[in-house]
Amino acid sequence: MGVYEIKKCPKCGKAYQFNRNGMGGYYGSPLVTCYHCGTVFIDTDVIELAIQGPRKADLRKFSPIWLIGVFMGALMIAISISSGEIDLNCIVGAIIAALCIAFIISEVKNHDKHLAELDKEMKASEARLSNKQYAETLKNAGYSVPEKYLI
Numbered sequence: 001m002g003v004y005e006i007k008k009c010p011k012c013g014k015a016y017q018f019n020r021n022g023m024g025g026y027y028g029s030p031l032v033t034c035y036h037c038g039t040v041f042i043d044t045d046v047i048e049l050a051i052q053g054p055r056k057a058d059l060r061k062f063s064p065i066w067l068i069g070v071f072m073g074a075l076m077i078a079i080s081i082s083s084g085e086i087d088l089n090c091i092v093g094a095i096i097a098a099l100c101i102a103f104i105i106s107e108v109k110n111h112d113k114h115l116a117e118l119d120k121e122m123k124a125s126e127a128r129l130s131n132k133q134y135a136e137t138l139k140n141a142g143y144s145v146p147e148k149y150l151i
């Protein structure tokens with residue numbers, strides 16, 4: 001089972017299938033050969049990990065958006081308490097804060113697994129780049145490839 005996205009060849013405009021498996025499809029070889037016209041081009045959504053490094057979002061232990069949720073929830077509780085009565089806002093605030101804390105805990109727990117996946121992607125990227133012909137094709141297609149992969 002895979003997650004696919006339809007993209008278009010920049011040369012001939014015909015559609016091709018993009019596989020979003022693995023880490024959301026962000027890592028892998030950005031090199032695409034069009035089935036229709038044979039053009040070799042760079043998919044700028046894909047990161048050759050050994051060259052560009054991981055996305056910031058993949059290094060975070062958790063998404064900062066949950067902190068905003070915790071803050072909002074706490075604020076709702078504080079406003080409710082300061083008004084002198086425990087009302088619906090207080091309950092809703094508590095639910096929001098609790099949910100966001102649960103998301104933080106689950107993301108922190110998943111972080112190690114995430115780093116292991118990233119490590120696997122890094123090794124695959126280095127393996128691809130150890131092939132000089134691949135590195136040259138990548139460079140010729142317009143990707144910025146460091147010299148060390150071209151000698």
Ligand SMILES: [Zn+2]
Nearest residue numbers: 009012034037
């Ligand atoms: Zn094409």
